[in-house]
Amino acid sequence: SVASSSPAAEEYTVDVEISFENASFLEPIKAYLHSLSFPIQGNSTDQAANILSIEVTTVCRPTGNEIWCSCETGYRWPQERCLQNLTCQEHASAPAGHRCGCLKGLPPKGPFCQLQGDVTLRMSVRLNVGFQEDLRNTSSALYRSYKTDLETAFWKGYSILPGFKLVTVTGFRPGSVVVTYEVKTTTPSPELMHKANEQVMQNLNQTYKMDYSSFQAVTSNETKFTIIPEIIFEGDTVNLVCENEVLSSNVSWHHIERRSDVQNTSRFSVYTTVLNNMTSVSRLTIYNITQGDAGEYICKLTLDIFEYESRKKIDVLPLRISAPEEMKVTCDNNPVSLNCCSEINANWSAIEWKQEGKINIPGSPETDLESGCSRYTFRADGTQCPSGLAGTTVIYVCEFVSTYGARGSKNIEVTFTSVANLTITPDPISVSEGQNFSIKCISDVSNYDEVSWNTSAGIKIYQKFYTTRRSAAGTESVLTVKTATREWNGTYHCIFRHKNSYSVAMKDVTVHPLPLEPDILVDPLEATVPCKGSRHFRCCIKEDKDYKVTFRMDSLSFLAEKEVNGKQVCYKYNFMASSVSWCPKKLDIFCHFTNAANHSVQSSSMKLNLVPGEKIMCRDPTIGVGEPGKVIQKLCQFSNVPSGAERPTGGTMTYKCVGSRWEVKKNDCISAPINNLLQLAKALTKSPCQDKKLPTYLRDLSVSTVKVKHEVSSFPGSLGAIVNILDLLSTVPTQVNSEMMSNVLSTVNTILSKPMLSTWKVFQKQQTNQSSQLLDSVERFSRALRSEDSAFLSINQTNVQMRGMVIQPGHPKTYKQNFVFSDSDLWGNVAIDKCELGSLQWGSSIVTVAFPTLKNILTQDGQGKNVANSLVMTTTVNRNITMPFRISMTFKNTIPSGGVPQCVFWNFDLANHTGGWDSSGCYVSRVDGDSVSCICDHLTSFSILMSPDSPYPGSLLEILLDIISYIGLCFSILSLAACLVVEAVVWKSVTKNRTSYMRHTCIANIAASLLVADIGFIVAAAIHDHFYPLNETACVAATFFIHLFYLSVFFWMLTLGLMVFYRLVFILHDASKSIQKTIAFSLGYGCPLVISVITVGATQPQEVYTRKNACWLNWEDTKALLAFVIPALIIVVVNVTITVVVISKILRPSIGDKPSKQEKSSLFQISKSIGVLTPLLGLTWGFGLATVFQGSNAVFHIIFTLLNAFQ
Template sequence: MVCPAAPRLLLAVTLLLGSVVAPASQPVQGQAGGGPGQQLDRQSGAGESILVSVYVQLEFSDKTWPLDLALPPASAASSPRNLTGLSITTDCNVNHTGHSHCACRPGYQWSARLCSSSISCPSHRHNHRPCDCRIFSHPVPSYCQLLPPVPGNLSLNSQLQMPGDVLNLTLLTTQNATNPKWFLRRTESSKCIALRSGAQVSLSSHQGQASLSVSHPSHRWAGEYIIYFEAQGFIWKLQQEVKVPLQKAEVARFPDELSIACAASPGFQLSCCFPSTNLVYTAAWSPREGSQVSLIHRTGSQCLLLDVQHCPEANTTYTCVLESQGLDPLRRSVAVTIIRDGDIACPEDFSAVAWNVTKAGHVAQVPCPVNKAGTVKRLCGPDGAWGPVQHNCTDVGILALYDEARLLQAGQGKPDRRVPQILERLQERAEVTSSPSDLLKLLSTVEVLADVVAEVRTALTPSALKDLLTITDKVLDTNVSSLWTLAQAQEPSMGSDFLLAVETLARSLCPKDQPFSFSSSNVLLQSELLEPPLAGDYQISFSTQPPLWVRIPRYALTPLVHNGTSVSVTGLVLQNLDHLLPSNSRQGLGDLQYGTPGLVLVISIMADGKAFTQAEVIMDFGQTHGALHCVFWDHSLFQHVGGWSDSGCQAQAADDGLATQCICQHLTAFSTLMSRHTVPENPVLELLTQVGLGASILALLVCLTVYRLVWRAVVRNKVAFFRHAALLNMAICLLAADTWYLVGSVFLPGTQDLLCLATAFLCHFFYLGTFFWMLAQALLLAHQLLFVFHQLSKHLILSLMVILGYLCPLGFAGVTLGLYLPRGQYLREGQCWLDGKGSAVYTFVGPVLAIVGVNGLVLAMTVLKLLRPSLSEGPSVEKRQALLGVLKALLILTPIFGITWGLGLATMLEEASAIPHYIFVILNSSQGVFILWFGCLIDKKVQEALRKRFCHTRHPSSNISLRTGSLQLGKVVVTSPKIQSELFHGVGEQGQTHTIPPRRARAGIRLMGPGPGALHPSLLTLGKAGFFH
């Protein structure tokens, strides 16, 4: 360095008092300070003597001083005091402030005590040479001392480390050695890298010995290993060269395989690249006849290129051979296939990149663009059609940072310095993330750094934490989210792993740098240091959508504060991450039924450098649509892929009623699961349900009373019996179901006792019974429409209806109870009904939707039968009558067949609107009212029976005219109420009037008329009308 003041030299002058004695042995090669040629000159002699070293200071007018000092001629005659040696020990330069910067000459060293008490020179602080240059403020600086012999040696199990070996270096000392420090100077760098215990490195020190072990070393572990240790008051240095051969996987060839059409491409090029090491390798291609070989040197690697001028006549395998003395050759082969006439091949394709002609069943490869590592591959299918393009290109900058992070994790480098450096550079590379491979490597780098920070418990600086949060914000950006789908197909757990890494790094901020806050579009963080004594609860809020408030009670934090310990609390909100996590939920939550509102909250508490996982935290999530469940991300679920779980968390309404409050007893990543298929609890809907059920129960009681009064009058034939029997049993089932449901919702809210269990089972059974009796009615109508002349057995049909209406629902309800009750998935939380989170509710929804679908088909068939004759042949008056008949059929059959329950699909699909829920509640909770009106009171037979019973009037005659197109088939005159009640329909000859006695009426099964030619499909109209009138 250039110094304004005169330089100084400290000299050691050795005087021999008395006779000269033989000196002690000097340090061997490899010691700190140099070899023997750099020591003081000493002479041997006989007799007794005393060796004395005198240190003097010399000043020079400039910086040119003699490197070697010669003894004066008179020194030999100055017996008995002989000057036997003269050597420079210390170089010092004095700066303008009067401070001396002093460094030792080879063979001399500062004492360990002085090194620990003095200041290192700024220019020498990061060269890993212990106690090299020191700064002194007093006018007369200290001087370096002569080193004694090295008190130990460094042994290596094998200088040449083979693949799979464990590298072992051991320090053996004759003196007590302390404070060993290991370093590695790699082949491609002049910098020394500090070594520590890590994924591959193991360090130990015991009773004067120190050892280093490296498992599975690669070429990145080749170089010079250095150890510094303290002994005899000095800091010593020993070094050892280690060589590691290349492994086969470290030799890259391009392409892996090649198929070529010689007519289109007469020549081709192959490459073989390998990293530079401290071993000398010779590379060669075989065969190489008619080819040119060239060696290209790149930073840290070499590539041997083979330019084949002409296609070989047959399929040929080219082999790249790497040889080094004393090692087995490394071989990497490339198979070249010749495409001949008649072979199936994929044609050239220049749509995105240049794909040459490739033989069927082979993979074509092209190199990645500039600054990208890897290859782009495309399979040629067996039929000669190109397959999809597979991009395996990774940004070289991101890849280099990932390799650095992996080496840091393995044990190379100091985490407190390297982690911030890698994060700073990674934040810059996040801007160029453009492929799934880039995203995977970037996230993997963050995960590796998080593992390192967690292992060594290092603290992040504010700038490093800001870089991490900036990376996270860019990763969660919607422009990058399209890459997540492709990346997750390769690595399903990447979202969960990244969340865990961000959790780990976010809580690692150095306490002295708090409070700290960060805000961006996707990431919000607040960190605060709480000093004892705690004044109250810890509270923070985040301006998110929905709004979020967090509170940790004082009583939850007090046990963590002891002996004056400060507590660091960090709140981190990640938006859009929930959509990038795997769609996994623990059994019972149902991943298809719930979604998150778009944010994940991470709460961390640190005290004494330790992360706490158990503490009560209260979170208020602003009002959102849907029923909310408080959950956290459990990284251990689904074979460590992760999933949502609600263990240890509960949800309740907040004090103001405008938010959902989550109370959890542990700390991790929280969120809420929102039901996609329900609207939030609405008192209006609850009131409508209860009112509708009450009205339905009253209407069904009236319906049963009416049937009790008119049963004999209305049931006069088998068809009427079947219809009214099904309707009666349907009313009984629906009455029981509505009653039990109302009891469960009004009198047993939120209970989970045996009565609630019985209520859920009976509701399940009776509601299913209602629908199966609806199905029985629909099947009977379908039979009458399709098989007009077919007679039905009363006892057989009634038995089948009972089996269908009662045994089938009982089977569904019993199996559901047996399957889901032992698992704890039978009852819905807070209700006496089937659990909607799992699959229990589907044992009700599935049969209901199936029955509604079948009944809908029967209704459609009925409408078509009603429309077919009139719309095709009749005049406008008949068309209007037919349309009125269709409308009447729809009004009657829709509630009777339970078609309105099909609106349940709309409530599941309509996530944003509550209208389908209101319509569903109004129509289906009041179904008993519709059954009373359309199934009972609107029936003319019932009306006449009631009129006869209460009014005692004679029923007038009624005429029924039947027409087919413009042809009037006949007129039936009914003169007796008894005959009219049993009449289904009758037909006379054209223009004639007949009286049909009861014995000849067949309820739409046997038609009386002029003969087969007079039958017409329009006659079925009265048959259908007679079924539901």
């Protein structure tokens, strides 16, 4: 079977209009309708039709010759009826404030009023009873009781309102008791609302003490709130408009964010009016609106107890304009466009362009207001931006103007750069190797970012070869080459760059081949020839070029004979002694090379000694001949080489004629591989791009040194050559990277290995400064080392180790590096504390290199009387250090029993700049078992108390101040202790009256405070001088107590001065002892404690309470020293004034003339008073004023220390 169902029931609501023309039916119908109960059920069995309500809506009555139609309670005329018909007088039941309750004449579409919409009235009323906290708790009995009673009264009262539906109590708040509640109804008239409120009062128990005058009602949904414009920009003129059919001119505006009512000002204007006697309109106009004006605004219209409120939030947008911040333009007459667009599309009325600057380069704008973009195009040529103003910046401004007045602009910085006119050295440059030349490049533009020189291949010339000087007329850059090599042959570019604009001038340089004087190998260096004998002389170079070579002696010149031997070319001349008439004689022979450019170079001299033949004893075909005792040198290339040894290519061999044989006296030969490296190093220092070649060369040097270490150990000269190479290369770099430093130390590690030590010993007997030169070279490389990381790489080799760090924000508080060499059984460490690190600039690097074997060769003399027996550590900082700098080091103690350790440093200036050990400035701080600790010796002088400066450590001034300080403080401490003992012994006998009691109280406290302060000062100096690195906590504590008790000394001296003044001036006034003691101790200890605590509290959290180099108040960072200096000097001035008053009292004239004896007595009294008051009132501290200023004369420091250390 199939189930069937009837269609779902549909419900319709039907409004039926019934009209009665007889006005007499009005009241009976109203009475009848009032008696009915709704809904009324229909009688149909099939479909139900229920009558929900029957109400009278519209009543028309004849009035005179007119018909007046009015709406009953809860109904109102539609707005269009009000606009089309004339209104009559107000009907009693018309809604509050409305002027359209009654119309004249029948409306053309029938007299039909419409039901008003529901509104929710947010109301409040005050009960004049005490507020109880239970009224905040909705579940409390009191809350429920109040709510029930009040809602019952509200229902009975407000049920007379048209369209009344609901009333609800929403809460209570203090002020006696304020009841808040909501009434849902149609908008009633004020009169009807007052009647309803009266009904509420009558239906509420009088114990609630309801205040009738406190009824308030706020309604919403009645006001039309509009904002013009919808999108608001800063600077716009904005209108906020409120419209309401309630007729009232009592309208207020409120800005929520500023929590204030809006008043008429220069930027805010409020205007309220009633239009056509039908609508209230209030307009708030905000001129030149800012983002601070954004937020929520409330428009509130008030009529009787009703408030009609509407609120809206406005957002104020900044005018964001997209355009480039800056542009660089070259004045080459090419079109340039500046583009400016608004990020938000708005109603723009105009986009304007203007410019500001020294030069005027106009253009033409193209603007599209709809898209909010504008383009400004101009052409700049050389006449508009002349060379003198190259690099001038012109500001182009694109300004957007909105329809409502907002203006926003964007500045575009356009830098105009003319193509700089460069003038370069006009004459052709043609030089030969070894000669100098310079190229001068002059620009008519003085404004540039960079000047550089390049080769035609784009290789940048090392900056040490050129200098640039700027002047008002332009700029001059000069490239200077002191020794030209063939690498300098080519075209050179002088480049001026400003922003992205480049000006280039070129110059060709021709460098003709010509051997350099050191590259011409001569043989012999010195020769002895019998008067009738002969000798071959030769000059050799490494390449075969077309040179004209002659040998010259005195005024004679001889053509040389050319001989090619592999890669070496030699020019020879056979000198016949019989060809000259002078014998015996000493002559200098030179070989003279002339190239195709007619430039010439002369070799080093070959010394010729013509002697009688009978004196010749030693003869050798290679070495030559000589008389007994004769010492000669020969280049190793032309010397006798022991069998089996590789022929060296560098250095010299020294021979001595002993008997009839030549003996080797000194061997300075350099092996071929090392000599080649030395020649390359010399060439590199003359190269135009030496900084680019240096990394590769250092890598090759490191690898080659390891490969040829056998040759290095065989030839002491090779070892010296490597030292010379490192010395040469250390002068090249301005910056060294980690890889370069690693290669340098790899080379050093090889030449300092233990197998090399015997070679060093031989070498040291010949040249004692080579080890010092090596150390100096490593330090130069260390100072040039740069790293981006705060922690350097750690390099560990058998014979050398390196550690380092970069000073950066948040870097470690201390620098401490440890070095351990297990092969040498040596260790050591170096430490620099935070105070010293704090004096370094950010980006400074600290590098420490340690050597275990350098101690064996770094001796002051060949005998090695003063020998280091620990690690040699060198620490460098790559920035200049202007303040005293202190380093602590610890070494393994390897001193034999009975030996006395010394802490020394290598002073490169000793022994005629060959270097030596120096102990000045450093000392042994501790010998503990197998360790020796060294630190610098740096004492603290007394004058530091009031001076921002500290004497330079080790200076004569520092030593003198230290001696005065410590002697004076020791005497003072003993004297003050004795003073306190004496005071304690005689206290009862000298304090019998108030005056003497207070005087001795002040003296005793001055002595006690000064004693503690002086002891604290010595303790602080000891902390600083003997316990380095500084113990920060101890230093802060010492500084605090020194500050506190020296201030106490001054304030007790002030108390004593004021007491003297009080007794001299206020003779007849006598305060009680308790008052005087309270004032004295408050001044003496209270004020210093407050100042000291505030000072340490304000500065110590930032760790700038104490100085970096002393335990005393900071000056450089926080000027905390003023917390001592200012109170001290003020007190000194006050006490000086009191002293003057005392003297004036003594000099007061007596009646009659003074006899001579009385005058002498007065003079004695004055002297006695000054003598007593000067130390008691601290007048000598006035000299501290002279030491407060930085750089003050040393005399003031000495006087200040001398006077006050003995106080």
